[in-house]
Amino acid sequence: MANDVVKNKSTDDPVLQWVTFRLDGETYGINVMQVQEVLRYTEIAPVPGAPSYVLGIINLRGNVVTVIDTRHRFNLPSGDITDNTRIVIIETERHVIGILVDSVAEVVYLRQSEIEMAPNVGNEESAKFIQGVCHKNNELLILIELNKLLTSEEWNELEDV
Amino acid sequence: MSDIKNPFESLQNYFDELLPSEESVFVAKPTSYVPEKVIQKPSVRTPPVTRVAATKSAAKSKALYAEPDAIKKEQLQKLLHSAQPKIVVAPVVKVAIAPPVIAAPKATFVADPNEIQEWVIETAEPVVETQLAVEAITTTENFTQHYQIPGLEWMPNGLPQWAQSRFDVLLFKVSGLTLAVPLISLGQIQPLTDDLTPLFGQADWFMGLQPTPQGKIRTVNTAKFVMPERYDENFVKNAKYVVSINGVPWGLAVDSVNQPISLMPDEVKWRTDRSKRPWLAGTVKEHMCALLDIPRIGQILIDADKNAMKTHV
Numbered sequence: 001m002a003n004d005v006v007k008n009k010s011t012d013d014p015v016l017q018w019v020t021f022r023l024d025g026e027t028y029g030i031n032v033m034q035v036q037e038v039l040r041y042t043e044i045a046p047v048p049g050a051p052s053y054v055l056g057i058i059n060l061r062g063n064v065v066t067v068i069d070t071r072h073r074f075n076l077p078s079g080d081i082t083d084n085t086r087i088v089i090i091e092t093e094r095h096v097i098g099i100l101v102d103s104v105a106e107v108v109y110l111r112q113s114e115i116e117m118a119p120n121v122g123n124e125e126s127a128k129f130i131q132g133v134c135h136k137n138n139e140l141l142i143l144i145e146l147n148k149l150l151t152s153e154e155w156n157e158l159e160d161v
Numbered sequence: 162m163s164d165i166k167n168p169f170e171s172l173q174n175y176f177d178e179l180l181p182s183e184e185s186v187f188v189a190k191p192t193s194y195v196p197e198k199v200i201q202k203p204s205v206r207t208p209p210v211t212r213v214a215a216t217k218s219a220a221k222s223k224a225l226y227a228e229p230d231a232i233k234k235e236q237l238q239k240l241l242h243s244a245q246p247k248i249v250v251a252p253v254v255k256v257a258i259a260p261p262v263i264a265a266p267k268a269t270f271v272a273d274p275n276e277i278q279e280w281v282i283e284t285a286e287p288v289v290e291t292q293l294a295v296e297a298i299t300t301t302e303n304f305t306q307h308y309q310i311p312g313l314e315w316m317p318n319g320l321p322q323w324a325q326s327r328f329d330v331l332l333f334k335v336s337g338l339t340l341a342v343p344l345i346s347l348g349q350i351q352p353l354t355d356d357l358t359p360l361f362g363q364a365d366w367f368m369g370l371q372p373t374p375q376g377k378i379r380t381v382n383t384a385k386f387v388m389p390e391r392y393d394e395n396f397v398k399n400a401k402y403v404v405s406i407n408g409v410p411w412g413l414a415v416d417s418v419n420q421p422i423s424l425m426p427d428e429v430k431w432r433t434d435r436s437k438r439p440w441l442a443g444t445v446k447e448h449m450c451a452l453l454d455i456p457r458i459g460q461i462l463i464d465a466d467k468n469a470m471k472t473h474v
Contacts, residue, residue, distance in 0.1 A: 127362030
């Protein structure tokens, strides 16, 4: 994560870059260093027997990439595909996957000190994806911890998709 | 004793400060009220345009909360506290909970002729020191975020700490039901706006984060929280304000805020067995409305938050 941290005068309060996207009316952010690229919506081939949070697979320059249904993962209602729908290709420690989002907004710069802990008062596993929240540009950003998007078992499951 | 005023009058003074040129009264919003301006936001709710001050002339009526009127907001916050401190992160310290005081700055009231003591209402300044951070936390120090909620304990006489003597309560409506809360346990009253942001994966009684100038208030769907058996889906649309709880970053969403009243402990039928519904302190006899144990609600919310004890993001 070295390149995404812009050292400002106070090294104790680094500035981090986040790619923001829209999903079901709210704005979310993910670490820019984990974003490989952003694709326009393309046809996703469903995979029989795949977990419910998997939309299917796409061909990315000869590589098969699994696309996750982010709304389903976040327990949000289903949405329609529009011209703004995008597939964000993200790279975690072990895998490269795509996540489907309503639209991609911009890259924002946030100080570590600007990020607040979010409450976790639910029993849903999805709540643990939220790394924190930050008020920026008159809206609240919900920051997602991509590494927690799937459990170890689920990551392993993807390899068989 | 001659300078002690009627309690009702003294409390009315709070509200007079809000609107010096108007009759300032917190009234229940008529159910037929239609907002002047509606901004549609998908997935959350239509924002309110609030007109809560009862005025003699409609032309003088002003939106108290929805519009960013700095002067009015400042006056509104005086209702609950003379000074809302900027809450900052502090290391873990053991702080004695301040003895109960009536949070009514500048107000005094006439003692009952049958009483043998004079009551002087003081500002709850000691409580300031027990309020802890809800702002962003730096990562430089590894310390734990604790919340100190004043007035949590109940005394051996069966009364809560905040009701050992005359105390003030605020009445508000939630889905048509009137609820009373101790004024001393409240923080601020803020409008619920378009900026209320829900978070996925949370309990169904969690409405979202409401940004305010003083920080983000974690907003509770009060109707679902206290009376899920008679929950009305329209509450989300009708809720206009969030009343924050002193000492914690949580607040209760309400339909409307009514006038505060002053009570003596014997005007409440106190619950003895609070193993069920520990947040219910008792019933206000005259108004036949539930009296909420707000400090207890604050503690319940803190305990429910799995991230409450985490140090930082």
